[in-house]
Amino acid sequence: MTLPTSGKERRTARRTAIYYLIKAATVAPLVTDDRDGKTWACCNSTFTTHPDISRHVQSHHAAEIAALEGTYLTCPPPPTSTSDAAKQPTTTLSDFHSRRAAKGSSDPITLQCTCPPATGLVLLFYKYAPIPSPTALAAHQHSLCTSLGLAGKLRISPEGINVTLAGSTAAVEQYMDVMSKDKLLRGCALQSTDEGWEKRRELFFKPSEGCVHVFDGLSVKVVDEVCPFGVKGYIPNDLLHHEPERTAHHLAPSEFHALLTHATANPATHVVLDTRNHYETHLGHFENAVLPPIRKFSSLPAYVNANQHLFQGKTVLTYCTGGVRCEKAARWIGDHVQGVEKVVMLDGGIHNYLEWVKDVERQKQVSTEQDHVEIEDKENHVENSSSALAFTNLFKGRNYVFDARQSLAPDSSTPVTVCKFCGTTTGVYAKCARAGCHLMVTTCDACSQSEPAVFCCSACNKKHGANDEGAKPSLDHGIRWMCTCETERRERLFKEG
Ligand SMILES: [Zn+2]
Ligand SMILES: [Zn+2]
Ligand SMILES: [Zn+2]
Ligand SMILES: [Zn+2]
Ligand SMILES: [Zn+2]
CATH class of the missing domain: 3.40.250.10 (Rhodanese-like domain)
Incomplete structure (x- = not known):
């Protein structure tokens, strides 16, 4: 853990730590949308005003504040939708059930921060198991991740969970510790008292290097399926214990x-x-x-x-x-x-x-x-x-x-893809610049610098900004732009081999 570089940074980290601890203790907004009825629960007590919970957290949770402070000094907290953390919208039940992002938007594919590569860890794990109350689990996970300053995407459904999370090494390790003891993962033998737990945790949580900024904040969603397959009832058989x-x-x-x-x-x-x-x-x-x-x-x-x-x-x-x-x-x-x-x-x-x-x-x-x-x-x-x-x-x-x-x-592997513009071997994607396309194009560093904008095909390049002449209805996306690449891909779907 790095030492604080200035008193101001230390104060900001401390404020952030307290903010997240208070947020984690907030109970009312998770079960009702009534902002006036907001209360906080901590250490078996209920607090009805913000100053009360703030005083409690600062006097009774000094160790957690110190731990989180260190976390935020190592790597800043995840980006929030507003610059003032206190104005962040509270999470309500309905938030867990809404779409993660607006239609037509897509996730960022390039890292904008300057954190060194080994700043933190990114986890990737899933568990198929019957979950009686996905919403309750979502609320619990939201609090846990928020208190640790983690960013990422969690999908929680009656058939299990699918999770990818990022944060400082200390915070991610703390998350793994907590989850290893959770009844959801009981039977996975991930606790520090289980023999061979270190290797098993590595295989289960799959930590890799990264920082909290690899995700655009934290998203916790209650969904029908852990990963949308479109065919209902296809949870793994070992969950049902029939037809082994x-x-x-x-x-x-x-x-x-x-x-x-x-x-x-x-x-x-x-x-x-x-x-x-x-x-x-x-x-x-x-x-x-x-x-x-x-x-x-x-x-x-x-x-x-x-x-x-x-x-x-x-x-x-x-x-x-x-x-x-x-x-x-x-x-x-x-x-x-x-x-x-x-x-x-x-x-x-x-x-x-x-x-x-x-x-x-x-x-x-x-x-x-x-x-x-x-x-x-x-x-x-x-x-x-x-x-x-x-x-x-x-x-x-x-x-x-x-x-x-x-x-x-x-490090030993070589890319199998080439730059669309110059043919150089490259394993890096850029997104097609045409609004509504989002197709990914492999480009080398030099070409992505020199090209004014990257387009997947000439159809996207030509029609950029013009009327949606190529827009076609699609079953699940409403009206969607179909460029030459998309048309060709669709034709291949049913004509393989
Ligand atoms: Zn407390
Ligand atoms: Zn970063
Ligand atoms: Zn190139
Ligand atoms: Zn395109
Ligand atoms: Zn195209």
């Missing part, structure tokens, strides 16, 4: 790697399916995988239905970013595609596969160094480490993530 033979088989990265190698040699009996969206698979994917040209997960069932011949009579290897989508897709494919041999999924998704790759590469480095020592010690004697040396990362390119970092990859 139908359960999607979870393969650890090393097992998935071995089966992938086998699948490449046996294309007649094996097929690899990427269950992510086209802009994700474009940036990186496993070799020889089927890459559906879908824009959202709920289009996957239609794509699979229209292309059943790709999967019939085969073992299907599925994967996604962190596993949450495959939990549903793998089981659905097993149930709906006739003649499928078996469906397996990559446990922990691409994220955990690439973490495993980094481990293997580190070991390879160590064994190479040991070999070197060996040669110097005993002339002509070389240790047999061919298995480690022959290792190849089967994931090509970068793993797309839904925050301002855009994508993650081991």
Whole structure:
């Protein structure tokens, strides 16, 4: 933790800490929209005025204030909708049920802050489990995240939760501690008293480097499905404990790697399916995988239905970013595609596969160094480490993530994409500048500097600012602009293979 650089910064951090602690103690706005009836609950007491709760927090929670102060000095709190934190709108029940962002808007894909890369951590995790009161859990998560100054996106539904959060290292570690003891994650053996808990936490929460600013604030939503698949009732089978033979088989990265190698040699009996969206698979994917040209997960069932011949009579290897989508897709494919041999999924998704790759590469480095020592010690004697040396990362390119970092990859990996303008290898996206398009275009640094604006195709470039001539009705988006890229993508949806 860095030392405060000035008294002013320290005071601001302290005020922020107190503000969030008071906000966390606010109870009334979470159950009623009546601002006049606002009360605070803390330490088994109820407080009816702001000065009362403020005095209580400052006199009884000095340790928490100090901890949070340190957090905010290390990395500033998440951006809020108004510059004055005290004017921030209070969270009401209905907020948890509304859309996260206005229609037609999209998330930022570039980082605007100047925090050093190792400032904090970003988590990515999910849990399928029956949740009796999603709204109560949403209120609890909102308080917890707010008090820790975390930003990110939480989707809470009767079938489970899907979470990605960012904050300072101290705050994120505190969040993991609290959640590991939560009854929701009981059975995951993540508590510090459980054997091997450190590795298990890493695999479950999937922490990676980043700072709180990778998200545009905190969004907690109560939704029907953890990830919208569009087909109801497809929670993983192990939750229902029936038809166990139908359960999607979870393969650890090393097992998935071995089966992938086998699948490449046996294309007649094996097929690899990427269950992510086209802009994700474009940036990186496993070799020889089927890459559906879908824009959202709920289009996957239609794509699979229209292309059943790709999967019939085969073992299907599925994967996604962190596993949450495959939990549903793998089981659905097993149930709906006739003649499928078996469906397996990559446990922990691409994220955990690439973490495993980094481990293997580190070991390879160590064994190479040991070999070197060996040669110097005993002339002509070389240790047999061919298995480690022959290792190849089967994931090509970068793993797309839904925050301002855009994508993650081991240092050893090279991009599979090229700049749309000059053809240079690049793994960086820019958004098409045409209003309402939002398609992502790979561009190199030099071209994104020199081009006045990036467009995905000439249709977007030409018609920019003109009437929406190309706007077409779409079932779920109302009237939407369809450029050449979009028209081509849609045509491919039902004409694969
Ligand atoms: Zn208290
Ligand atoms: Zn930052
Ligand atoms: Zn370029
Ligand atoms: Zn465009
Ligand atoms: Zn286009």
